[in-house]
Amino acid sequence: MAPRYAIVECDCGVLYNRREVSLPIKDIGFFECVECGKRLEIWYGRNVPSFTRLTSQGERKTNRA
Numbered sequence: 001m002a003p004r005y006a007i008v009e010c011d012c013g014v015l016y017n018r019r020e021v022s023l024p025i026k027d028i029g030f031f032e033c034v035e036c037g038k039r040l041e042i043w044y045g046r047n048v049p050s051f052t053r054l055t056s057q058g059e060r061k062t063n064r065a
Contacts, residue, residue: 007054012036015054022047 008016010033018041028044031051041049 008040008051010036010038010040012038014056016040017052017054019050019052020047021050 004020006018008018010016012033012035014033014035016033023046026045027048029048030039030042031049032039034053035056040051043049
């Protein structure tokens with residue numbers, strides 16, 4: 001199965017690239033925004049998300065001005 005990609009935006013404005021990967025064993029975990037600490041996702045299973053930050057809060061404000 002090919003990885004699925006999506007852009008996820010936290011309430012604070014930070015953008016993340018989210019992709020789903022398959023693991024050989026089940027995993028349990030969570031992902032929190034590195035800027036504000038908000039929990040964006042919780043998972044349990046073999047298909048788990050992987051997040052990469054695309055922009056920071058400051059970059060988003062600068063680009064909108």
